[in-house]
Amino acid sequence: MKAEYILLSSSPKRAFPFLLIILFLVLILLGINLGEVSTVMEKATKICLDCIGIG
């Protein structure tokens, strides 16, 4: 069945998801500030033989 959808704006909006989004954005920024991005990259650019069952 071909269906098209429209958005209605009359329903009450929920605040909780947006609080979660703010919380996790803060966590991301905290991680970036602590230098976790380079740690992730360091781990992801080396072949972890142990991790893939070899060695």
Place this chain on the structure above:
Amino acid sequence: MPVLRRWIQIIATALSNAYWMFPHTKGIYQGTLKSICVPGLNCYSCPAATGACPLGSLQSIIAGLRPAVKAGHYHFGTYIIGTLGLIGSLVGRMPCGWLCPFGFLQELIHKIPSPKFEIPKILTYMKYLFLALFIFILPALVIDDYSYGMTWFCKFICPAGTLEAGIPMIFLQPDLKESIGALFYFKLTILFIFIVWMILSRRPFCRVACPLGAVYSLFNKHSVFRMIHDPEKCTHCQECYNNCPMGIKFYEGPNQHDCIRCLKCLNESCRFGAISYEIAGMPAIKPVEPQKSALTQP
């Protein structure tokens, strides 16, 4: 919509594995994109992988937590947890249905004709055990003489890692064959079991063992994007259940932990207008009435 989802799955799989120089380099991609976590399960030791697996990254950080803190690096995985939480808060488990390469693979393998079996619902809670035990507890608590833990899920369970990284690396670097031991055969056995299970059941790894799906599922009831069920229009005809890649009976709850928001129930199953979704509290409704022919059916 089904065609659109399939194309998005193909494109997401291609983008997650877009490094096609590996036959020449005999190694993995080492560019800056590897600092970004992909939303689906895709091993970063895969020769073609362009991003970081969030589960592998999180385990690595937790396994190295004590030495890192001793060295003055307070890395607790907030970058990764924040990324997963942000995705989950926006769309819940939707990446499993639209972006995850391993989920896509399971859907394709399930198309192989065979008798099909349902997975007992109790088993679907095991993924939370895998998440708690193999991603957090064991990597943090079981440490060696140098205070380093292990990436337990990657090392002992992950069939995606075996398929995407273990097997290809052995072909790329034949010297590695000398290092193959009981662990590799154990992981091959796990992969084989899951592949057979994928033929027989709908997305068994996603439903039973995937810690990434377990994380996203925690947000299904609270995400910006949510499914809606209209019990007045629902006839319990089971069409949603029959078409659902996760074996969900939508009428038992619109945002169950296993719902991957693939929208097959909405677009390919329900003829009664009982299924819709909302974005940020704004419902999206079908502007069409239920078909007369459908209303006459039980």
